[in-house]
Amino acid sequence: MDCHDIRKNLSDFLESELTQEQSAEIRTHLASCRPCTQEMKRHLATWKTLGKWKEIEPSPHFKQRFWSKIAEIENQKRSKAWLHWDWRPAWRIPLGSAAAVLLVTLTWFLWPSAERERQVAQSDKNNSLVELVTSLDLIEDKEVLAEMDLLQDESFDLLLSLEESNPTLGRGG
Amino acid sequence: MDPDAQRMLQFQNGDRAAFEDLFEKYHRPILNFCFRFLGNSHEAEDITQDTFIQAYLAAFRYQPLTKFSTWLYTIAKNLCLNRLREGRMEVSLQFSDPMNEEESLLEEQIESHHPSPDQQLEEKELAEIVQEAIRSLPATLRLPLILQRYQELSYEEIAQVMGCSVTAVKLRLHRAKGLLAQRLAPYLERE
Numbered sequence: 595m596d597c598h599d600i601r602k603n604l605s606d607f608l609e610s611e612l613t614q615e616q617s618a619e620i621r622t623h624l625a626s627c628r629p630c631t632q633e634m635k636r637h638l639a640t641w642k643t644l645g646k647w648k649e650i651e652p653s654p655h656f657k658q659r660f661w662s663k664i665a666e667i668e669n670q671k672r673s674k675a676w677l678h679w680d681w682r683p684a685w686r687i688p689l690g691s692a693a694a695v696l697l698v699t700l701t702w703f704l705w706p707s708a709e710r711e712r713q714v715a716q717s718d719k720n721n722s723l724v725e726l727v728t729s730l731d732l733i734e735d736k737e738v739l740a741e742m743d744l745l746q747d748e749s750f751d752l753l754l755s756l757e758e759s760n761p762t763l764g765r766g767g
Numbered sequence: 768m769d770p771d772a773q774r775m776l777q778f779q780n781g782d783r784a785a786f787e788d789l790f791e792k793y794h795r796p797i798l799n800f801c802f803r804f805l806g807n808s809h810e811a812e813d814i815t816q817d818t819f820i821q822a823y824l825a826a827f828r829y830q831p832l833t834k835f836s837t838w839l840y841t842i843a844k845n846l847c848l849n850r851l852r853e854g855r856m857e858v859s860l861q862f863s864d865p866m867n868e869e870e871s872l873l874e875e876q877i878e879s880h881h882p883s884p885d886q887q888l889e890e891k892e893l894a895e896i897v898q899e900a901i902r903s904l905p906a907t908l909r910l911p912l913i914l915q916r917y918q919e920l921s922y923e924e925i926a927q928v929m930g931c932s933v934t935a936v937k938l939r940l941h942r943a944k945g946l947l948a949q950r951l952a953p954y955l956e957r958e
Contacts, residue, residue, distance in 0.1 A: 605941060611922075639955035640948045644901070644916050646894045649799045650808055652815075660790070660816045664823060 595619055600630045604637050771835035779826050786826070790819055793836065796918060797843050803913045804847050806902050814850060818843040833927050840918065840928045844910065851906065893954055900950040908943035911936050 595603070600623050606612050607620045624631050771792070777785040797818055802811035821842050822829075829838075901909060914920045914928060922933045929936065948955070 602941065605937070605944065636948050636952070636955060637944060640944060640951055641916070643893065643951055643955055644897055644947070646890060647803070647897050647901070647917070648894070649795065650802055650811075652794065652798055653808075653812060656812055656816075657794075660794075660819065663816065663820060667820070667823070 595623060597623075597627060597630055600624070600627070601633055604634055608634070608637065608641075768831060769834045772831035775822075775826065775829050775835050776831065779829055786823065789822075789835070793839055794819065796836075797839060800840065800913060800918050801843055801847055803901065803917055804844075804906075804909060805850065806898070810850060814843060814846045817846050821846070834924065837920070837924045837927045840914065840920070840924075844928055848906065896951065896954055900947055903950070904943055904946060908939050908946070911939045912943040912947075915940060 600620055603612060603616070603620065607617060610617075612620070624634060771789060774785040774789055778789070794815060798811055798815045801814045801818075802808055805811055805814070818839065822839060832838075901912065904912065910929060911925050914925045915922075920928065922936050925936045926933045
């Protein structure tokens with residue numbers, strides 16, 4: 595090794611990072627090279643001088659502040675976990691059941707009134723027809739007939755049934 | 768497996784006491800690393816806490832690919848570099864700032880071997896000079912120097928923290944020590 599190589603390996607030499615052969619070679623060189631020896635001493639002195647910079651201690655409430663931050667993070671995580679709680683799997687059946695019950699209930703209450711309204715409407719219609727067919731004048735009034743849906747099966751069937759039940763119907767009075 | 772990595776895995780599995788133990792063991796070394804790198808004790812405390820908070824939050828995905836200490840120093844290093852890049856602080860090159868609390872801290876750093884007043888003054892001044900010399904180094908040279916000299920990491924560990932090769936670490940250390948030797952030449956102790 596020449597002086598350049600020696601100085602390049604001084605750090606490893608001082609830290610025992612070299613092989614025995616390499617360390618022996620450096621020692622041999624240092625024994626006869628004053629500049630490299632001076633460089634090694636300067637290297638050692640620098641390293642020792644750096645030791646003058648001692649450690650610091652944390653401030654009095656350092657740990658307390660840190661664990662407070664951790665506690666705050668944990669609280670935030672718990673809050674977010676609740677907000678992102680997946681409702682679907684656990685509540686699917688109860689919600690579905692409740693919806694079904696509600697639907698049935700509404701249908702139970704709403705359907706009869708609709709049916710009633712239909713029946714009432716049909717009854718009114720029937721009454722109008724009965725009134726009509728009992729009045730020959732109206733039947734003979736072609737304009738009135740045109741307004742009526744007597745040709746529809748339902749109304750015609752009703753008319754026939756009324757005639758059968760009252761043979762005098764339509765024969766004039 | 769590294770015992771500290773094992774503790775971290777225990778924390779990953781819900782053992783909070785494991786994380787508390789790791790905090791107790793490493794908060795001072797990390798604090799002093801940050802302090803020596805940044806030159807400001809308040810910033811160093813903030814970054815130390817942030818380092819452990821990051822470790823806490825990242826616990827669920829932690830894998831013991833390196834030593835736990837290496838992983839922790841990597842987090843601290845990145846946070847320090849981010850702080851410098853953000854420009855939120857400057858590495859002070861002038862130690863003698865009357866508003867700076869570092870002087871009071873420095874007095875506590877002098878070895879307690881009951882030196883004479885003149886010796887105390889001399890040691891205090893020398894410590895200031897050392898700090899200033901280290902802080903005057905570029906970050907790429909200051910980082911491996913602090914990790915080796917004060918945190919006692921190996922070449923391989925320093926390489927992992929810095930994300931470079933061992934050869935690159937050795938070259939940077941060689942360069943850093945050469946610069947320091949030049950700056951400290953008038954004050955070097957002789958064997």
